[in-house]
Amino acid sequence: MGFPAFFDAVPGIVLRDPLAELLGAADGGLIEYRYADAVRLAGHSCPTVAGAWLLTARALRALYGDAIPERGGIRVDFGEPLESGVAGVVAGIAGLLTGAAGGGGFKGLGGRHARRNLLQFDVAEVDGIRFGRLDGQGAVVVALDLSPVPGDPRMGELLPLVLQGAAGAEERTRFGELWQERVRRILVDHHDDPRLTTIVRV
Numbered sequence: 001m002g003f004p005a006f007f008d009a010v011p012g013i014v015l016r017d018p019l020a021e022l023l024g025a026a027d028g029g030l031i032e033y034r035y036a037d038a039v040r041l042a043g044h045s046c047p048t049v050a051g052a053w054l055l056t057a058r059a060l061r062a063l064y065g066d067a068i069p070e071r072g073g074i075r076v077d078f079g080e081p082l083e084s085g086v087a088g089v090v091a092g093i094a095g096l097l098t099g100a101a102g103g104g105g106f107k108g109l110g111g112r113h114a115r116r117n118l119l120q121f122d123v124a125e126v127d128g129i130r131f132g133r134l135d136g137q138g139a140v141v142v143a144l145d146l147s148p149v150p151g152d153p154r155m156g157e158l159l160p161l162v163l164q165g166a167a168g169a170e171e172r173t174r175f176g177e178l179w180q181e182r183v184r185r186i187l188v189d190h191h192d193d194p195r196l197t198t199i200v201r202v
Contacts, residue, residue, distance in 0.1 A: 003036055003039065003045075004045070004180050004184070006180075006183075006184040006187070006188055007034070007035050007036050007039070007045075008034075009184075009187075009188050010034070010035040010053075010187045010188060010191070011057075011191065012032045012033060012034045012035075013032070013033045013057055013060065013069075013097060014030060014031070014032045014033075014068055015030070015031055015033065015060075015068060015069050015070070015071040015097065016028065016029045016030055016031075016068045016069070016070055016071065017029045017031055017070075017071040017072055017099065018070065018072060018073075018113060019072055019099075019106075019109070019113040020071075022109070022113070030068070031071065033096065033097055035050075035053055035187060037096065038052070038053050038093050038096060041092055041093065041096050042089060042092060042093065045180060045183050046179070046183065047146055047149075047151075047182055047183060047186060048086045048089050048090065049089065049093060049183075050183045050186045050187050051090070051144045051146050051186065051196070052089065052090040052092075052093035052094060052144075053093055053097075053187065054144075054186065054187060054191070054196060054197065055090070055094075055129070055142050055144045055197055056093060056094045056097045056098065056131075057097075058142065058197050058199060059129075059131040059140055059142045059199065060074075060097070060098075060131070062140045062142075062199050062201070063131060063133055063137075063138055063139075063140060069098075070133075070135075071097070071098060071099040072098075072099035072113055072115055073099075073133060073134045073135060074098040074099070074100055074118070074131055074132065074133060074134065075100060075118045075119075075120075075130075075131070075132045075133075075134060076091070076094050076095070076098055076100040076118065076119050076120070076129065076130070076131055076132075077120045077121075077123040077126045077129070077130040077132070078090075078091060078120065078121045078122070078123060078126065078129050079122070079123055079124075079126035079127050079128055079129070079130075080121065080122065081121050081122040082121040082122070087121065090129070090144075091119060091121070094119070094129070094131075095119050098118075098131070099115050099118070100115060100118035100119040101115040101116055101117075101118060101119050102116075102117065102119045102120075103116060103117060104116070105117065105118065105119070118134075126141065127141065127143075128141045128142055128143040128198075129141065129142050129143070130142075130202065138201065139201070139202050140199050140200065140201055140202065141199075141200045141202055142197055142198065142199050142200075143197065143198045144196065144197055145195065145196060145197070145198070146186060146196060148190070148193065148195045148196060149182060149185050149186050149189075149190050149193075149196070150182075151178070151179075151182045152178045152181065152182065154174075154178055155175060155178045155179060155182075158171055158174065158175040158178070159175065162175050
């Protein structure tokens with residue numbers, strides 16, 4: 001039931017959630033999220049999940065600097081429709097960390113702490129993904145590019161065998177190892193590589 005060891009090497013993200021503090025769920029409202037939490041939410045670990053984690057972490061750093069980001073205090077707008085590509089997967093990870101939710105999110109308590117409709121799709125004026133602080137202290141548009149961290153060419157040979165059920169046990173194991181090695185490189189080796197994200201203040 002264990003995760004790959006490199007998950008522990010991925011820097012965590014500490015956020016302050018005022019709702020969690022109010023309801024006594026976390027001391028001072030402080031909650032640390034780890035990459036394993038994103039994997040549990042998505043049900044798998046892949047470059048998209050890793051990229052969404054990295055993209056959101058960098059957006060939060062750009063918005064808050066060295067201060068602790070406020071979970072529930074951020075709006076996330078996608079230029080893409082929900083059904084487009086991997087927008088839904090990325091949104092799931094962004095929502096996990098920011099607290100932003102769609103129409104089914106928490107409606108609030110006493111007129112405060114609402115998370116509902118803070119996550120929107122198909123926003124015409126957004127080219128990429130926009131993260132904006134609800135306190136009016138800034139917004140950034142972020143785009144992801146994982147091409148600087150290509151996968152091992154052997155994955156292309158193994159994938160058809162795995163999908164067709166023609167791969168042996170060793171081949172299936174090797175494919176999984178190569179798959180996660182790319183994820184490791186994205187999150188650990190290239191954690192601070194500026195080529196992977198474009199961040200524009202708006």
